Amino acid sequence: MSAGPHLLDHAPLFEGLEPDALAAIERAARVRSVDRGACFFHQGDPAEALHVLVSGAVKMTQVDAAGHQVVPRVIKRGDMFGCAPVLSRSVYPATADALVDSYAWIWDCATLQRLFDAHPALARNALRVVGARLNELQDRLLEVASIRVEQRLARTLLRLVRQAGKRVDEGVAIDMPLSRQDLAELCGTTLFSVSRTLSRWESEGLVIIGRHRVTIVDRHGVVTIAEDL
């Protein structure tokens, strides 16, 4: 669980910076740890800091006036979250709940401002990162708007595996305790549909399911569904 400059260097925001810049950035970081079930910040809180997850897992959730929820994304080691300060936004647009005990580096607004001024390359990186996120969101919009639940769920699982896959004996497990409800909110459907679909897939030998746990056994089979082949 080393959290040296390697982690920072791999965080896209800090990619390709000079070693001394990275060192300065690391020195400027503060740390914050949050127990399972607690949260780093709530939707609507004033945006105070940029976060990079060092260990653990975090679920972002967004809720509308009527109480409907979505999970725009989940966060693993090395991922940035709480980017609002970088984007000059005054409040966090989503809530960040720790799925397991988690530990993050954070930089408050003032510090961030200073770093941006001192290292102009940061701004370029920030734009790249945000651009990527934008693309990701556009893809999900296209997905939710135009394909069926089963296919969406398959794609969601593949995304999760890519992001947080862990090799185990039976295949690749998603190394994050996600409930059926969480999965449903990740792919824009109900927990019932998720439960049903996963049960069927398990009986077909595509996956193994457990409480807060999904393991992909036949990845190719899941890809076939995701791509509608």
Next chain:
Amino acid sequence: MSAGPHLLDHAPLFEGLEPDALAAIERAARVRSVDRGACFFHQGDPAEALHVLVSGAVKMTQVDAAGHQVVPRVIKRGDMFGCAPVLSRSVYPATADALVDSYAWIWDCATLQRLFDAHPALARNALRVVGARLNELQDRLLEVASIRVEQRLARTLLRLVRQAGKRVDEGVAIDMPLSRQDLAELCGTTLFSVSRTLSRWESEGLVIIGRHRVTIVDRHGVVTIAEDL
């Protein structure tokens, strides 16, 4: 249809810049006009320039491998589009079709680079702009994932009116020739559902519909539907 510095000053990317900076930016712009039905660029084309629409109307569309389409947004006078170069993306993620004869200012990558270097405030603006776009997309994701077609359509119309509303005798018209199909792709449904819903609303006196045209008569009524009151 003056297109002086005022337009640039109102484009969020150039907001708050010094007058001489604005003048330099304007001098660096090239122009491009595109006839109705033609397009500025296609999804997948190499990202060559940032655009700001000076006159006309543009529809962005994104298509997936299976041919499903969505319209992430429409563009009116003063709006930026084709931001890919700003985000260091190599290709445009969507197609920009002119709904009517349109005219835009454009800045190619090299020029943009030069402007960014010369005017550091541009980078901050760019991040703000992209942050806003990100929020907008997250909202739409929440919307598509969790609310019904009728309500989505109401919200879509209200958004369009806010962006491109034109006062007319009967109410507020959407000043842009959008087909039922376009509307469907804007709110993630089918042209049939849009047609049906609009017909019903017309019979209830909420809107007046025409070919490529929607006029909101009872805005409050539409808001009622949009907010599910």
Next chain:
DNA sequence: CGTGGCCTTGAACACTATCAACAACTGTGG
């Protein structure tokens, strides 16, 4: 005018949400 594109409407059907009841598991405290 005639042709093609756009729009409307009806009917059937597929999908998925909703609801209810229950089963399985986790963690807690006796």
Next chain:
DNA sequence: CCACAGTTGTTGATAGTGTTCAAGGCCACG
């Protein structure tokens, strides 16, 4: 170690929403 409460997950029945397909009308433009 067991009992219990609370949470999480499963499954069936049902109904509603929205898509799909087909047929026809309307409008704009050449």
